Structure formats: structure tokens, C-alpha cells
Amino acid sequence: xxxxxxxxxxxxxxxxxxxxxxxxxxxxxxxxxxxxxxxxxxxxxxxxxxxxxxxxxxxxxxxxxxxxxxxxxxxxxxxxxxxxxxxxxxxxxxxxxxxxxxxxxxxxxxxxxxxxxxxxxxxxxxxxxxxxxxxxxxxxxxxxxxxxxxxxxxxxxxxxxxxxxxxxxxxxxxxxxxxxxxxxxxxxxxxxxxxxxxxxxxxxxxxxxxxxxxxxxxxxxxxxxxxxxxxxxxxxxxxxxxxxxxxxxxxxxxxxxxxxxxxxxxxxxxxxxxxxxxxxxxxxxxxxxxxxxxxxxxxxxxxxxxxxxxxxxxxxxxxxxxxxxxxxxxxxxxxxxxxxxxxxxxxxxxxxxxxxxxxxxxxxxxxxxxxxxxxxxxxxxxxxxxxxxxxxxxxxxxxxxxxxxxxxxxxxxxxxxxxxxxxxxxxxxxxxxxxxxxxxxxxxxxxxxxxxxxxxxxxxxxxxxxxxxxxxxxxxxxxxxxxxxxxxxxxxxxxxxxxxxxxxxxxxxxxxxxxxxxxxxxxxxxxxxxxxxxxxxxxxxxxxxxxxxxxxxxxxxxxxxxxxxxxxxxxxx
Numbered sequence: 001x002x003x004x005x006x007x008x009x010x011x012x013x014x015x016x017x018x019x020x021x022x023x024x025x026x027x028x029x030x031x032x033x034x035x036x037x038x039x040x041x042x043x044x045x046x047x048x049x050x051x052x053x054x055x056x057x058x059x060x061x062x063x064x065x066x067x068x069x070x071x072x073x074x075x076x077x078x079x080x081x082x083x084x085x086x087x088x089x090x091x092x093x094x095x096x097x098x099x100x101x102x103x104x105x106x107x108x109x110x111x112x113x114x115x116x117x118x119x120x121x122x123x124x125x126x127x128x129x130x131x132x133x134x135x136x137x138x139x140x141x142x143x144x145x146x147x148x149x150x151x152x153x154x155x156x157x158x159x160x161x162x163x164x165x166x167x168x169x170x171x172x173x174x175x176x177x178x179x180x181x182x183x184x185x186x187x188x189x190x191x192x193x194x195x196x197x198x199x200x201x202x203x204x205x206x207x208x209x210x211x212x213x214x215x216x217x218x219x220x221x222x223x224x225x226x227x228x229x230x231x232x233x234x235x236x237x238x239x240x241x242x243x244x245x246x247x248x249x250x251x252x253x254x255x256x257x258x259x260x261x262x263x264x265x266x267x268x269x270x271x272x273x274x275x276x277x278x279x280x281x282x283x284x285x286x287x288x289x290x291x292x293x294x295x296x297x298x299x300x301x302x303x304x305x306x307x308x309x310x311x312x313x314x315x316x317x318x319x320x321x322x323x324x325x326x327x328x329x330x331x332x333x334x335x336x337x338x339x340x341x342x343x344x345x346x347x348x349x350x351x352x353x354x355x356x357x358x359x360x361x362x363x364x365x366x367x368x369x370x371x372x373x374x375x376x377x378x379x380x381x382x383x384x385x386x387x388x389x390x391x392x393x394x395x396x397x398x399x400x401x402x403x404x405x406x407x408x409x410x411x412x413x414x415x416x417x418x419x420x421x422x423x424x425x426x427x428x429x430x431x432x433x434x435x436x437x438x439x440x441x442x443x444x445x446x447x448x449x450x451x452x453x454x455x456x457x458x459x460x461x462x463x464x465x466x467x468x469x470x471x472x473x474x475x476x477x478x479x480x481x482x483x484x485x486x487x488x489x490x491x492x493x494x495x496x497x498x499x500x501x502x503x504x505x506x507x508x509x510x511x512x513x514x515x516x517x518x519x520x521x522x523x524x525x526x527x528x529x530x531x532x533x534x535x536x537x538x539x540x541x542x543x544x545x546x547x548x549x550x551x552x553x554x555x556x557x558x559x560x561x562x563x564x565x566x567x568x569x570x571x572x573x
Contacts, residue, residue, distance in 0.1 A: 034066030312548025312564030422468030
């Protein structure tokens with residue numbers, strides 16, 4: 001597997017996880033070995049929060065000369081599909097990371113997990129419980145009250161083994177029995193009150209087929225996967241902090257049984273990504289897609305990585321973002337503008353410049369000969385002269401932005417109005433002589449004369465001092481294309497949060513905060529060179545922002561452009 005995504009090589013800032021790795025290296029705990037893993041469940045598409053985790057896990061391994069595994073935690077056959085596996089593989093590759101030979105699936109280890117479960121039964125550390133789900137909840141207790149032992153907790157080893165094997169062989173319906181670890185029903189940590197480790201699920205698995213009638217719980221499978229793969233630092237988000245005592249208990253019990261060498265993997269938790277103006281909950285993302293508020297999982301407004309890619313966000317931008325926000329133990333909110341700024345920073349360096357007129361108004365150069373044209377030269381990138389220049393045909397009729405003409409200018413307006421002069425960028429200085437209107441009084445064309453000795457790049461260009469600088473496209477050589485102006489999907493920083501003026505007792509749905517202006521589709525006039533843009537080619541449309549040729553809807557000779565991000569933050573209050 002190879003890919004050529006360029007790496008952003010910003011120096012790695014220190015954080016508490018790197019401090020732990022540094023200390024382990026000093027003490028010789030792992031003999032300098034660093035193995036991490038990114039372990040998604042293949043039951044959905046990755047989102048911006050996963051990008052932070054991917055950059056952290058792969059980036060850490062990269063920094064210390066270690067390896068990061070890509071592992072699919074496929075322990076829930078009813079919700080998992082190959083489609084999700086494929087999209088996750090593609091997203092991690094797109095971000096520029098490589099797992100080499102280290103691609104794994106939890107389902108690869110089902111035989112061993114089953115063997116470990118039988119060992120726990122024989123060691124008196126697990127039992128088959130036959131309480132219903134409701135009874136189990138009642139016996140579990142609360143945060144302030146201890147739980148009670150199940151009446152089935154003291155079954156003999158032989159009875160437990162017999163029941164567990166019959167569960168495996170498909171003898172019982174779903175939900176009739178469950179295998180639980182035997183720890184402590186009075187523990188202050190509810191996760192240690194005999195957690196479930198295997199349940200009956202008569203479902204076909206996307207890789208294992210119908211071989212199994214029992215499946216391990218995620219909390220049981222995950223530590224085992226880490227230990228089998230000899231992970232050193234198992235990095236996850238804060239909601240797993242309460243699960244760490246069970247993670248340690250389980251691996252300790254299996255190490256005692258001789259299954260794993262010490263030291264055992266160490267679970268380390270960090271704060272998950274909380275971003276304003278987006279929702280990252282899987283349930284809410286599914287609702288947005290299923291109810292048609294967005295056009296599928298790769299809609300450029302959705303905070304999925306397939307959506308981000310289609311919008312024109314870059315892997316380098318995500319890496320910068322991950323480095324800039326760092327990792328911490330404390331939950332906090334990151335403003336979406338930080339992510340947008342990271343994208344702007346990278347695109348400013350990477351994207352060539354082009355001209356597009358998004359709200360076209362005809363400009364007629366009355367003293368330029370009809371049917372003639374000449375070439376003006378525009379730099380492909382002002383910061384990279386080595387990228388050279390491109391030709392822009394200049395003709396009698398041009399398209400300019402509607403906002404670049406005012407018949408009665410306001411104070412401080414330096415663009416076109418009758419009697420005023422302005423420069424056509426990369427072209428000539430012109431003087432506005434008037435305009436044409438339709439029956440309703442709307443301006444249909446602006447009239448001007450050009451100064452033949454004022455062409456950019458010639459000695460005469462300096463003869464004219466003008467303040468206005470206008471973008472333009474030749475009406476004869478330019479072409480019309482679909483351009484999608486994307487904006488934030490939500491108009492409120494915390495979608496669904498109550499705010500002043502909301503009636504008491506009225507629940508607010510996150511859907512109430514959808515931004516009606518999140519997508520506007522227009523027909524724009526583009527300079528001729530853009531006609532040959534390939535899917536995923538990125539440009540700065542001068543004055544307007546950064547745009548990408550849509551990877552799905554673009555056709556040869558007819559690219560569709562998506563706005564990735566504006567040139568400046570338009571949301572600043």
C-alpha cells in the first residue's frame with residue numbers, strides 16, 4: 001500500500017501522553033518500543049473527532065519510530081458492514097498514514113477470546129448469569145447504592161462451562177444467558193460490578209459468517225486485542241476512564257493464567273474533540289443523513305472525513321489542527337474557526353490562484369475592437385514564482401462582479417462608477433463611461449474605455465495611479481460552471497442548546513439550529529484554464545476563497561466546484 005500525501009512536519013509539541021512515553025523510554029519499560037493502535041468499530045463513517053485520534057495515535061508512533069496498528073473492533077455483527085471498513089481504510093490513508101503490515105480485526109481473535117473466557121470460568125473469575133436484562137439492571141445498584149449478587153453467581157465451574165458451551169452451540173435464544181466476569185457487586189465503580197463479557201447473538205458476521213452464536217462485549221475484546229498485538233500505549237477518550245480498572249483486571253487475570261507477558265498494555269485517556277457549530281454524535285449524524293437534511297455521508301457540510309475530503313479540506317490541515325489543539329485531560333470546546341484557519345493556512349501555501357466571477361455583470365470596453373483578443377499574464381501563485389504564469393484572454397466584453405459597479409457610489413467606494421478609473425487585474429486600466437439598464441431600471445451592462453498603454457507588466461502600467469482593482473473573465477473565452485457555496489451546517493455554536501428566550505420546558509432539537517444558508521448553488525463565470533481541472537484539484541478563487549473540483553460530480557471538461565472555506569472568517573462578530 002502506498003500513497004503520496006505530503007506530510008506536515010511541524011515540530012511536535014509536548015503533552016501529557018508524550019511525557020508518559022518519554023518516562024517509559026527513560027525507565028526502559030518497553031525497551032524503547034512504541035506501539036499504538038487506532039481501533040474504530042466498522043459501524044459508521046469517521047468524523048472530525050476520529051481525525052484527532054488518528055493524528056494522535058499514528059503521529060505518536062511516527063515521532064518515536066514505532067508503529068500504529070489499524071484495527072477494526074468488529075464485535076457487534078448486527079451493525080457492521082464492509083462498506084464502513086472500506087471507507088475507514090480510505091480515510092486513514094487519505095490523512096497520510098500507513099499501518100504497513102499491521103491491519104487487524106477483532107474477529108481474527110474470536111477463537112482466542114473464547115478460550116480466555118473458558119479460562120476465566122475455570123479460574124472462578126466468570127460465570128453464566130440467567131437473569132433477564134431488567135433483573136440485571138435492578139441487581140446492579142446505583143452510583144450511591146451497592147449492587148446485589150445474582151442468584152446464579154455461585155454456579156459450579158462445570159455448570160458454567162456446560163452452559164457457556166451450549167450458548168456457543170446455539171442452544172439458547174438471544175438474551176436468555178450472558179457470561180459475566182466475577183469481580184465485586186459492591187464496587188464503587190459500576191463497571192466492576194460483574195460486567196458482561198459474552199452475549200448470545202444469532203447474527204451473521206460480515207467476516208466470520210455464521211460460525212459464532214456468542215460474541216464478546218467490546219469492553220472484554222478491546223484489552224485482549226491490545227495484549228495480543230503487544231500494544232504499549234492504548235490511547236482512548238475520557239469516557240473510557242471508568243473502564244480502565246476492568247481493562248487492568250482482565251489483562252492481569254489473563255497474565256496470571258500465562259496468556260500474556262508483562263508489562264501489559266497501559267490505557268491512557270484524553271479529552272475527546274468538542275467543536276462548535278457541528279455535531280459529532282453518531283446518532284445525530286445518522287439522523288441528518290436518514291432524514292435528508294444532508295445529501296448522504298459525503299455531503300461536504302457533514303463533519304465526516306469523506307465529507308471533509310469532498311469539501312476540499314486537506315490532510316495537512318487536519319494534522320495542523322491536531323497539533324495546534326494538542327491533547328489534554330480536561331474537556332473543553334474548540335471553536336470551528338480554528339479548524340477553518342488551519343485549512344486556510346495550508347491552502348494559502350498549496351492552492352494555485354484562478355479567477356472566477358460568482359455574481360456576473362457584463363462589462364463592455366467600447367473602444368476595444370470587436371472580435372479581437374489579446375493575452376494577459378497572471379501568476380499561478382504569488383508566493384511561488386517558480387509555478388510560472390498563465391494566459392488570460394482579454395476581449396471587448398468581459399464579466400465582472402456585480403458589486404464592482406455602483407451608479408451612485410457610497411463614500412470610500414473605489415471601484416467602477418461613472419467617471420472613475422480602476423484597474424482590471426493583470427490587464428488594463430479602464431474608465432467607466434456609464435451603464436445600460438433594462439425596463440425595470442436594473443443595470444444590465446457597464447460601459448468603459450480602456451487605456452491601451454496601461455497593460456500590467458508593461459512600462460506604461462505605472463502611468464496610472466488607481467485605487468480599485470477588479471477581477472474579470474472574458475465573455476468569449478470564459479465558461480459557465482456550477483459552483484456550490486458551502487457554509488457551516490448549523491447557525492448556532494451549540495446545536496440544540498437552550499438559549500435566552502426559549503420557553504421553559506420546551507425541548508430544543510439540534511435540527512432547529514440548521515443553517516438555511518449552509519449551501520447555495522450558483523452558475524458562475526470561470527477563466528478558461530479551470531475547464532481542465534481534475535476532481536480534487538484545489539484553487540484559490542481570488543477574492544472569494546478556496547475551492548475544490550468536486551470528486552464525485554465533476555466530469556471531463558465540466559468540473560463542479562465546492563467552496564472549501566472563505567478567505568477570511570465571515571462569522572466573526
